[in-house]
Amino acid sequence: MTNLKSLIACVLLTSAFGLRADKPNIVYILADDLGYGDVRALNPKGKIKTPHLDRLASEGMVFTDAHSSSSVCTPTRYGILTGRYNWRSRLESSVCWGFSRRLIEPGRETIALFLRQNGYKTAAIGKWHLGMSWPLKNGGFADDGDTWSNDYQEGWQVDYSKPVEQGPITLGFDEFYGISASLDMPPYVYIRNTQPQVKKLVTKAFHRNGPADIDFEAVNVLPETTRETVKFIRRNATAARQGKPFFIYFPLTAPHTPILPTKEYQDKSGLNTYADFVMQVDATVGQVMDALETTGISKNTLLIFTSDNGCSPQAKFPELEAKGHNPSHVFRGHKADIYEGGHRIPFIVRWPSRVKAGSTSAQTICLTDLFATSADILNQSVPADAAEDSVSILPALLDKDDKALREATVHHSINGAFSIRQGDWKLALCPGSGGWSNPRPGRTDFSQSPAVQLFDLSRDIGETKNLEAEHPEVVKRLTTLLESYVQRGRSTPGPTQSNSREIDIRKAGKAARAAKPPTKKSRK
Numbered sequence: 001m002t003n004l005k006s007l008i009a010c011v012l013l014t015s016a017f018g019l020r021a022d023k024p025n026i027v028y029i030l031a032d033d034l035g036y037g038d039v040r041a042l043n044p045k046g047k048i049k050t051p052h053l054d055r056l057a058s059e060g061m062v063f064t065d066a067h068s069s070s071s072v073c074t075p076t077r078y079g080i081l082t083g084r085y086n087w088r089s090r091l092e093s094s095v096c097w098g099f100s101r102r103l104i105e106p107g108r109e110t111i112a113l114f115l116r117q118n119g120y121k122t123a124a125i126g127k128w129h130l131g132m133s134w135p136l137k138n139g140g141f142a143d144d145g146d147t148w149s150n151d152y153q154e155g156w157q158v159d160y161s162k163p164v165e166q167g168p169i170t171l172g173f174d175e176f177y178g179i180s181a182s183l184d185m186p187p188y189v190y191i192r193n194t195q196p197q198v199k200k201l202v203t204k205a206f207h208r209n210g211p212a213d214i215d216f217e218a219v220n221v222l223p224e225t226t227r228e229t230v231k232f233i234r235r236n237a238t239a240a241r242q243g244k245p246f247f248i249y250f251p252l253t254a255p256h257t258p259i260l261p262t263k264e265y266q267d268k269s270g271l272n273t274y275a276d277f278v279m280q281v282d283a284t285v286g287q288v289m290d291a292l293e294t295t296g297i298s299k300n301t302l303l304i305f306t307s308d309n310g311c312s313p314q315a316k317f318p319e320l321e322a323k324g325h326n327p328s329h330v331f332r333g334h335k336a337d338i339y340e341g342g343h344r345i346p347f348i349v350r351w352p353s354r355v356k357a358g359s360t361s362a363q364t365i366c367l368t369d370l371f372a373t374s375a376d377i378l379n380q381s382v383p384a385d386a387a388e389d390s391v392s393i394l395p396a397l398l399d400k401d402d403k404a405l406r407e408a409t410v411h412h413s414i415n416g417a418f419s420i421r422q423g424d425w426k427l428a429l430c431p432g433s434g435g436w437s438n439p440r441p442g443r444t445d446f447s448q449s450p451a452v453q454l455f456d457l458s459r460d461i462g463e464t465k466n467l468e469a470e471h472p473e474v475v476k477r478l479t480t481l482l483e484s485y486v487q488r489g490r491s492t493p494g495p496t497q498s499n500s501r502e503i504d505i506r507k508a509g510k511a512a513r514a515a516k517p518p519t520k521k522s523r524k
Contacts, residue, residue: 023119023378024351025240025301026247027233027288028370030080031281031346032073032127032182032256033335035311035327038278039346047325048275052286053348056305060350061359061397067421068309068367069389070412071335071342071435073182074129076308076367077251078103081110081130081171083371083387085410088489088499093416093508098185098210099142099154100131102166105500109386111371112172115247118378121239123175123232124168126225126251128191129182132167134158141165155186155211160201163194173249177228183218183253186210190224206258219260221253226284230291237295250288254281257314271323274315299352302377306367307345310335313436332463336414336435338428339463343411349397361396364421366409369393372492388490388497408481410491415441417508420482424458427468427478430509441512451509452479479505 037043040050041057042064069079074095075086082104089103096103104110112122134142137159168176177192184207190197197213204212229250236246255277261268262280269275285305292298311317311327312335320327333339347365349355372390375382382390389410395401408422417434420427431449432439439446454468454475468475482505489497 023243023245024353025245025292025297026115026120026374027292027301027303028080028247028249029285029288029303029305030077030126030249030251031305031307032252032254033309033312033315034255034278034281034307034346035315035329035334035341036307036331036344036346037325037327037329038311039348041348042346043326043329045324045326046329047271047320047323048269048278050278050282052282052289053305053346056285056289056303056350057348057358059352059357060303060348061355061361063347063349063361063363063365063393063396065362065364066306066345066347066367067365067409067411068307068343068345069410070414071309071337072414073256073308074103075412077128077130079366079368079389080370081112081249082108083111083368083382083390084108085368085389085412085485085491087410087412087416087418087503088388088501090500092501094414096129096131096181098181098187099134099158100181101133101141101143102131102170104130104171109383110171111374112168112247112249114172114371114380114383114386115374116172116174118380119244121236121244121246122173122249123246124173124178124249124251125176125229125232126178126249127182127253128168128176128178128180128251132180133165134180134187135162135164158187158211160187160189160196160198160211164191164196165194167191167194169194175232178225178251179221179253182256183221184208184257186212188212188216188218190216218258219262222280222284223262225250225253226287230287233288233291233297234295237297240297240301251308252281252284254284255315256312259314271325272316272319275320275325302349302351304347304349304370306347308367309343310337310341310345312336330461333433333435333437336433337437338411338413338417338419338430338434339437340457340461341437342413342433342435351397355397356399359399361401363393363396363401363405364409365393365396365406366391373397384495385497388492388494389485391492407491408478408485410482410485413508415508415512417441417512418482418505420478421457422478422481424456425474425478426455426457426463427475427482428453428455429479429482429505430512432512434508434512441508442515443517445517446513446515449513451506451513
């Protein structure tokens, strides 16, 4: 009887303070420009060896229909951290740069703020690429206006001895270690929390010239940020076992350009340098998995691996395809595109205490869904004015999804083109790719092309046949639905919200049709 009373008291006590299993550690690894077809577990015909990711898949759940909200870097990151579609922000197209001002609006709730309010220790380690305020020597802050043109000159006016402002620390992260933007964008310096790590400023070029710390080398960034992540896990494992969980947002700098695998991985794939770099990314995931397992906290850790968009053409598709490997798998297009290859991505989840090993989900999900999923796990409500486009995927993780979780999913390309997907139907409000693959806006004459494209993905996963003329009713229905998402400022139930700018869902498509492609003579 005494033992029974003790057990009941223990249950009541843990209920009062929250069951530890109800608050898993969350580790979110975001690869940079990794294609769906680059992971062997998702693409059995793939030629790149990814043993750690394959093991992660065998121990967790693979989502076969996962998507980034954008087909390029910055916008996807905005969606992950805010649970809001990127196109609602000020960024109409393209990406931020190394000295861009902060993209996430003042007062906007982030997943890091939300989790910290619910007892989590939070850290961002790796590539930020969402803007911050760099102090200038003559006062004020750098502001390149989200364009590359001023980045080089403005970078030399920055006072690197002063803290940066409006970065990860102001958005809910207790700790930050990493770089401000992509690894091919200056400044080439590490930032710890708010302080740039600069011993001596010199000029370096990792694709683009710019200010750099004398000791900064691009090849070392992936190993360095991996070490920081592993150290954070080890440092916080004891507290995690005692019911004080952590959230790590680990956005990798790879396999994005500059494609620089360390010596250990050079020529390891037998394919090309990009494939070597993918193998190093796989090994990075393995190191994180090992840290969770050796510290005894893997069972109650929700580990997510995904990518910010499809594979970049910098991977040299012809070289890879000549050896039987397609980073986009069976999908059309690649990074930057509105086609599936631009935004259909790997998404693997391991949570041993809750998610069945070796399972698969065909649910259509989006990277904006982390916020609502975390709230669902914690049995908390999402604030009414936050995460407007986030849907919980917890039912899928627990194999309790008997219907589609999302009403529809919106995608966005580098030039600002929209598409909306519902069920098997996908409507793109533009001609061509909306990005970098052919037929490419600005390089193809679209003046006689249909203004929209409609695909039935159940019959045409390669998006080869435009059915807009045969199914005008579907075009109208999906267009109306997308317009309602814009007007309501959200795609989920809740009070109407405001977008951060005026939005014209047809603008990019109109521009593509109106553009006059350069002649052969002008290209020379």
